[in-house]
Structures are given as structure tokens and as C-alpha cells.
Amino acid sequence: MGAHCPQPRIYVALDSARQVRIQALLDQLDPSLCGIKIGKEAFTALGPAVVEMARQRGFPVFLDLKFHDIPNTVHQACRAAVDLDVSLINVHASGGRRMLAAAREAIAPAPGAPALIAVTVLTSMEDADLAEVGVTDGAAQQVARLAGLVAGEGLDGVVCSALEATEMRQVFPGRRGVIVTPGVRPAGSAPDDQRRVLTPAAAIQAGASSLVIGRPITGAQSPGDALREIVASL
Ligand code: C5P
Secondary structure, eight states, rough: OOOOOOOOEEEEOOOOOOOOHHHHHHSSSOTTTTTEEEEEHHEEEEEEHHHHHHHHOOOEEEEEEEEOOOOOHHHHHHHHHHHTTTTTTEEEGGGOOHHHHHHHHHHHOOSOOEEEEEEEEEETTOOOOOOTTOSSOHHHHHHHHHHHHHTTOOOOEEOOOGGGHHHHHHHHHHHHHEEEEBBOOOSSSTTTTTTOBHHHHHHHHHHHHHEEEEEHTTSSSHHHHHHHHHHHOO
């Protein structure tokens, strides 16, 4: 685990393909209180311009593209992501040891460098889904196995369910360990399609270093107020 740039407590997920919608949300959020997570939908529709929109306003950016390819391609993709001046980049741990090493090599640990983390098992996969793709050990064991591989290659942490945060914190201890958890809901807010949720404070308590929160903020009457209330709850 190397050095990396500081991470915001909250990354707001801007899951939209519409530039005007993203612009409006960015205008309502305070870059001193959160970063912005840009995923496949927004990036595919709008390209690097959407990252620049957030960076221009001073938001740290989590580029959530979950790279998973041959080592050389992932290396080059990570280099391109570094050039976008983002704070957090992720890859799929199931790409294997050489792919993880290639990503790490592309993003050398340094105090100003983006943090590099991995997805272990998608939380949408249950044991039966894993068995269908040949992983018969079950999700819990596969998460532990892949987290070990990720740590072994010197990556900074993982994206995981808040319910796995405590276990993942053991693998990536200390201030530099980056444990990023979605599936977070403030008390009383709608779970939407999330199944097992923790409150923001409980997720941090469990070991998360940054939370990914979308609809409770982006769907609120006032996204700025919703963000401030969540920050106050931590
Ligand atoms: O709106 P909501 O707070 O549920 O958004 C959560 C964000 O985190 C979405 O961008 C979703 O794709 C992402 N995510 C997730 N669960 C995972 C991995 C990513 O909800 N296991």
C-alpha cells in the first residue's frame, strides 16, 4: 500500500447520461464536502468532458470504470485515467495478479497520485451466480481470496458492501487503506433497489473510509441540503 491523494468522506454518484442534469447537480453540491463518482453511464455518454466539468468546480473525482482486460490494456487505461486528474480509480480484481500489477505500475504510489482500488465480487452476484461462472467456493470466500490478491499487488483498497467493510479493513489497515462502500442510506430514506444497507455513520464505524451515495442526494428536493445533513450525521 503506497501513498495516495486524500480521499473525500463521500463520493456522490452522478448516475446520468444527461449533461444538463449533471451540471445542475454539480452546481448544487459543495466541493469541500464531497467528491463525485463518474461511472460507465455518464462516461460513455459524455466522455472525459464530464470529468472536466467536475474538476473545474474543484470536486475530487472517482472514475468508476472498473477496468478488466489484458494487463497491457489496463495499464494504458490507467495511464489515461491519471491524465484526467482523478482521485480514485478502480479495476476488477478477477482480472488476476498480472493485471493488478500492471495497473499498480501505471499508477505509481505518490502523495498526489490517485488511489487505486479493486472490486472483488460484484454485490449483485450471489453464490448461485458465482457457481454458474465456475466459482464454487461462495461469495464470502471469493471476496477474501481476491482481497488478498489485491493487497499482495500493493493496491490501496477495495470497493465493497458496507457489511464487508470491517473484514476488508483488516486487509487494508490504517490511514492509507481505502475502503469504499456503496449501499448506504440515511435513516428513514428509501432503500431503492439496494438490499442490505447501513447508515452513513454505521458504514464509517464499520471501517469504510469513503461512502458512495447516489439517490438519497441526487433525488432529494435539495441535493445540497441532503449532502450537508449526511455530513453532519458522521
Ligand atoms: O443511488 P445509490 O446510492 O444506490 O447509488 C449507489 C452507487 O454505487 C451507484 O452508482 C451504483 O452503481 C454503485 N454501486 C452499488 N453497489 C455496488 C457497487 C456499486 O450501489 N456493489
